[in-house]
Amino acid sequence: MIEQLTNDDDRGQVGIGTLIVFIAMVLVAAIAAGVLINTAGFLQSSAEQTGQESQEQVTNxxxxxxxxxxxxxxxxxxxxxxxxxxxxxxxxxxxxxxxxxxxxxxxxxxxxxxxxxxxxxxxxxxxxxxxxxxxxxxxxxxxxxxxxxxxxxxxxxxxxxxxxxxxxxxxxxxxxxxxxxxxxxxxxxxxxxxxxxxxxxxxxxxxx
Missing domain, CATH: 2.60.40.10 (Immunoglobulins)
Structure with a gap:
């Protein structure tokens, strides 16, 4: 009967690598979300200003x-x-x-x-x-x-x-x-x- 030997140190290194990749993905997602929120806020502000100007041009x-x-x-x-x-x-x-x-x-x-x-x-x-x-x-x-x-x-x-x-x-x-x-x-x-x-x-x- 042959016993399969495993190295706990190797499994620990793989786990740390996976954790680093996961953290990197979370950071990238957070940065992308921040950019999208800022862009959405800018577009909303521009739309409100344009809408107000258009309304003034119609009503005034x-x-x-x-x-x-x-x-x-x-x-x-x-x-x-x-x-x-x-x-x-x-x-x-x-x-x-x-x-x-x-x-x-x-x-x-x-x-x-x-x-x-x-x-x-x-x-x-x-x-x-x-x-x-x-x-x-x-x-x-x-x-x-x-x-x-x-x-x-x-x-x-x-x-x-x-x-x-x-x-x-x-x-x-x-x-x-x-x-x-x-x-x-x-x-x-x-x-x-x-x-x-x-x-x-x-x-x-x-x-x-």
């Missing part, structure tokens, strides 16, 4: 309640020399500062970039004036309540008048159209289309 919108045009003596009997937009903030929107709003005015004569007259922007083609209509807490030019009504007034130029205040878009003739893209400081844009009636005879002001 200026709402146009009405648009009117007025004939002026300097623009002649058949043209609109003043345009007024009655504005408020859209439902769910944050406060909107009209002094930070920019307007791109497009009509058949060209494209004009218009800013508030309180803004010092030498590159603008013209300015609009802010006139409170309903503002219980005197927050104008900031619209901080859905009940606020503030007018944006545009003075249009004409061939017979040369004035710095009237620089920008020309007076709107009968049947003319203009498209206004109004952008708030958060980047949200509202588009308003102005359409002058085919005849302005016998009127001093019209809905556009």
């Amino acid at each position: 919108r200026l709402q146009i309640l009405s648009s009117t045009g007025e004939k002026t003596g300097v623009s002649g009997d058949g043209a609109i020399g003043n345009v007024s937009l009655t504005t408020t903030k859209a439902p769910g929107a944050d406060d909107i500062d009209l002094d930070e709003v920019t307007v791109q005015w497009v009509d058949e004569t060209g494209t004009y970039n218009i800013v508030s007259d309180a803004t010092n922007n030498a590159n603008a083609d013209g300015v609009f004036h802010v006139q409170p209509f309903k503002d219980n807490d005197d927050s104008s030019p900031v619209i901080n309540s859905p009940d606020d009504r503030i007018n944006m007034k545009f003075a249009l130029s004409s061939s017979d008048v040369a004035s710095e205040d009237l620089a920008g878009p020309n007076a709107l003739d009968e049947g003319a159209t203009a498209t206004l893209r109004i952008t708030t400081s958060s980047g949200t844009a509202t588009t308003e289309r102005l359409v002058v009636p085919e005849s302005l005879s016998g009127t001093t002001a019209v809905n556009l």
Whole structure:
């Protein structure tokens, strides 16, 4: 009968090696888990920031309640020399500062970039004036309540008048159209289309 001899020292070395490999695997798994957690946290933070910015761009919108045009003596009997937009903030929107709003005015004569007259922007083609209509807490030019009504007034130029205040878009003739893209400081844009009636005879002001 042959007896099989074993060496306890050899078995101990194998056990230690297995333990070292196991510990190494645990460390690698822990490091990988840490990297994944950090990456997930970064992605979540970026997603939240992007979501918030997207929400602001959707909700922080200026709402146009009405648009009117007025004939002026300097623009002649058949043209609109003043345009007024009655504005408020859209439902769910944050406060909107009209002094930070920019307007791109497009009509058949060209494209004009218009800013508030309180803004010092030498590159603008013209300015609009802010006139409170309903503002219980005197927050104008900031619209901080859905009940606020503030007018944006545009003075249009004409061939017979040369004035710095009237620089920008020309007076709107009968049947003319203009498209206004109004952008708030958060980047949200509202588009308003102005359409002058085919005849302005016998009127001093019209809905556009």
